[in-house]
Each structure stands twice: as structure tokens, then as C-alpha cells.
Amino acid sequence: MEGTEPAIAILVPCYNEAAAIQAVIQGFRTQLPSAAIYVYDNNSTDDTARLAKEAGAVVRREARQGKGHVIRRMFADIEADIYIMVDGDNTYDPSSAPALVAALRAGPLDLVNGVRVADGETAYRPGHRFGNRMLTRLVTRFFGSSSRDMLSGYKAMSRRFVKTFPALSTGFEIETELLVHALEMSLPLGEIETFYRERPAGSQSKLRTVQDGMRILKLIAKLVKEERPLLFFSLVAGILALLSLAAATPVVLEYLELGSVKRLPTAVLATGLMLSAIIAFFSGMILDTVTRGRRELKRLHYLRYAPVR
Known part of the structure; x- marks a missing residue:
């Protein structure tokens, strides 16, 4: 009252x-x-x-x-x-x-x-x-x-x-x-x-x-x-992408010079890291939508209570 x-x-x-x-x-x-x-x-x-x-x-x-x-x-x-x-x-x-x-x-x-x-x-x-x-x-x-x-x-x-x-x-x-x-x-x-x-x-x-x-x-x-899942997983994706580029650079240079890839394990590693980066980014996008839904539910629950008088 x-x-x-x-x-x-x-x-x-x-x-x-x-x-x-x-x-x-x-x-x-x-x-x-x-x-x-x-x-x-x-x-x-x-x-x-x-x-x-x-x-x-x-x-x-x-x-x-x-x-x-x-x-x-x-x-x-x-x-x-x-x-x-x-x-x-x-x-x-x-x-x-x-x-x-x-x-x-x-x-x-x-x-x-x-x-x-x-x-x-x-x-x-x-x-x-x-x-x-x-x-x-x-x-x-x-x-x-x-x-x-x-x-x-x-x-x-x-x-x-x-x-x-x-x-x-x-x-x-x-x-x-x-x-x-x-x-x-x-x-x-x-x-x-x-x-x-x-x-x-x-x-x-x-x-x-x-x-x-x-x-x-x-x-x-x-x-x-x-x-902040989009921010978090975007950071993870960025780190994985940089690691992938670092691993892929000598492989690409070798291919351009010799026309073949001799460092197959390194190429596979670079590919795996880039795929992981893509998965991390899209995981962040999906989880960001889920987090927004959770926040809306918490807000609705909060509005059930009257403000302090």
C-alpha cells in the first residue's frame, strides 16, 4: 500500500x-x-x-x-x-x-x-x-x-x-x-x-x-x-582462425613454389583449425539467440514484483 x-x-x-x-x-x-x-x-x-x-x-x-x-x-x-x-x-x-x-x-x-x-x-x-x-x-x-x-x-x-x-x-x-x-x-x-x-x-x-x-x-x-556467447565464441573463433592461417602459410608457400603439398599433416591441421573456428562462430550465434530468450524470461519474472516504495 x-x-x-x-x-x-x-x-x-x-x-x-x-x-x-x-x-x-x-x-x-x-x-x-x-x-x-x-x-x-x-x-x-x-x-x-x-x-x-x-x-x-x-x-x-x-x-x-x-x-x-x-x-x-x-x-x-x-x-x-x-x-x-x-x-x-x-x-x-x-x-x-x-x-x-x-x-x-x-x-x-x-x-x-x-x-x-x-x-x-x-x-x-x-x-x-x-x-x-x-x-x-x-x-x-x-x-x-x-x-x-x-x-x-x-x-x-x-x-x-x-x-x-x-x-x-x-x-x-x-x-x-x-x-x-x-x-x-x-x-x-x-x-x-x-x-x-x-x-x-x-x-x-x-x-x-x-x-x-x-x-x-x-x-x-x-x-x-x-x-555474451557471441563475443566469447567470436574470440575463440578468431584465435583458431589465426592459428589456422599460421599453420597454412608455409603449406601455401610450398605449394606455390613446388606445385605440390608435402606437409600433409600440417595442411590437415590448418583445415581442422579453420573448421573449428567456423563452428565456434556459428555456435556463438546460436547461443546468443538462446541467451536472449533466457534474458526475456528473467525479465518477465522480474516484472511480477512491484518496485520498492
Whole structure:
């Protein structure tokens, strides 16, 4: 109904955050008193779940390890009009939550990303900053993103976004999938800056810079193949065609000089590579049509939900 305050759910995925979880819950309860706070414990070996429950959060458990599994479960289980996703390590500023909600409602938008502004020199490690910039630019190159902080774990989302997001990732690459889904669906997006502080004493980062960076790169490649198949297979076709021409050049020169082909295996290889290039190109054309149909179906499903008010 017009004028009714939206139901807000704060989603906090957690793994061994006993040192920070109560501060997170108290901070968001102060900023958004009417919001329901859900803490999903991902097999913690400390007192995270107990402390979260004592602080008044709704505590649930996801047995499959990985942030992607937790987010998928949250999106499936929780009903709300506005969802705020935030890590449970107390590095994100709860005072930005009302601004995230206001931006989402004012648009109305489907996704508002919290762009991290480091509150201190050691809050945002240089390696993470560089990797985030590189991966964000890569997504921009293929999907047209204008995001300044693709890997931020602080976001506000509408119900229509959450309930139409397929959530296929299993780990920290879920943030990349969230952004690419929004870009592919041409959904209205926004960003606001928010302070990002150091972890509290006793809290350790679960992010593995190299391993998780490689997983994100693999996901980007997979998403390009699935969401931009004509581009992906055209690139494959181009590489195969160049290899074919490189292999065929000495064979052609030999034929022009001697009138015969003595390098038959090389000629067969060049022919096979060119045929593979042709097959790859037409596969991309066919899959591009299939992808367009999938995108139309996802759009129709998205339109079943009312925009956030």
C-alpha cells in the first residue's frame, strides 16, 4: 500500500565473527530500529551464533561452506521489501544504512552498492584494493559496469531483485554475480560512499587474495561465455582462425613454389583449425539467440514484483 513503511531485512552472513557480531547487530538496530536482523552462521567454531542470538538477532545455520551458499539460502528463506546485505566483521559503517535505504526508495532502484572509503591506512589492504580495481575494470570491459567497488559486501537490494537472482556462486565471487545479473537485466543501480574500517581485535579475514581472485576471474569468464556467447565464441573463433592461417602459410608457400603439398599433416591441421573456428562462430550465434530468450524470461519474472516504495 502507498505510504506503508517497507519491511527491511538485514542479512548478515557469518563465520567465526564472535569478536564483532554483537557490535554489528547493535549498530544496525540503532540505525534501523524496525528492521529484522538475520544472522546465518556458516559452521562457526566459536560463539558467533550464541552471541548473535543474545544480541537479539534471528539466528539460522547454513551447513554448506561458502558465502555464496549462505546468500542463496538467505534470499530463498527471507521475505522483505528491502534487503541490506552486510558482512559480520564490523568493518562496514551501520550509519550508512539509512542512506542506502533512502537511495533505493528514491530511485526507485533495485541495487545500491556501498562504495568503501577506507577509515585508516590499514583498513583496506593495497593488494585487495588493486585486485578489486582490476576485476571491476574487467567486468566493465565486458558488461559495461559503472561500479567503483564491485566487491563491496555492503548492499541494499529490492525484493524484485533478490527474488529473481539465481545465485549460482558458492564463495566470495557472489558479489560479482550480483553486479553482472543487474547489468544483464538492465536494472536501475546506484552507489553511495561508506566508511570502511579495520577489523576488530580477534577477527580474521576469510578472504584469500589469490585463491578468491582466481575464482572471481573464472566466474567472469564463465559469465562472459553464458551472457555474451557471441563475443566469447567470436574470440575463440578468431584465435583458431589465426592459428589456422599460421599453420597454412608455409603449406601455401610450398605449394606455390613446388606445385605440390608435402606437409600433409600440417595442411590437415590448418583445415581442422579453420573448421573449428567456423563452428565456434556459428555456435556463438546460436547461443546468443538462446541467451536472449533466457534474458526475456528473467525479465518477465522480474516484472511480477512491484518496485520498492
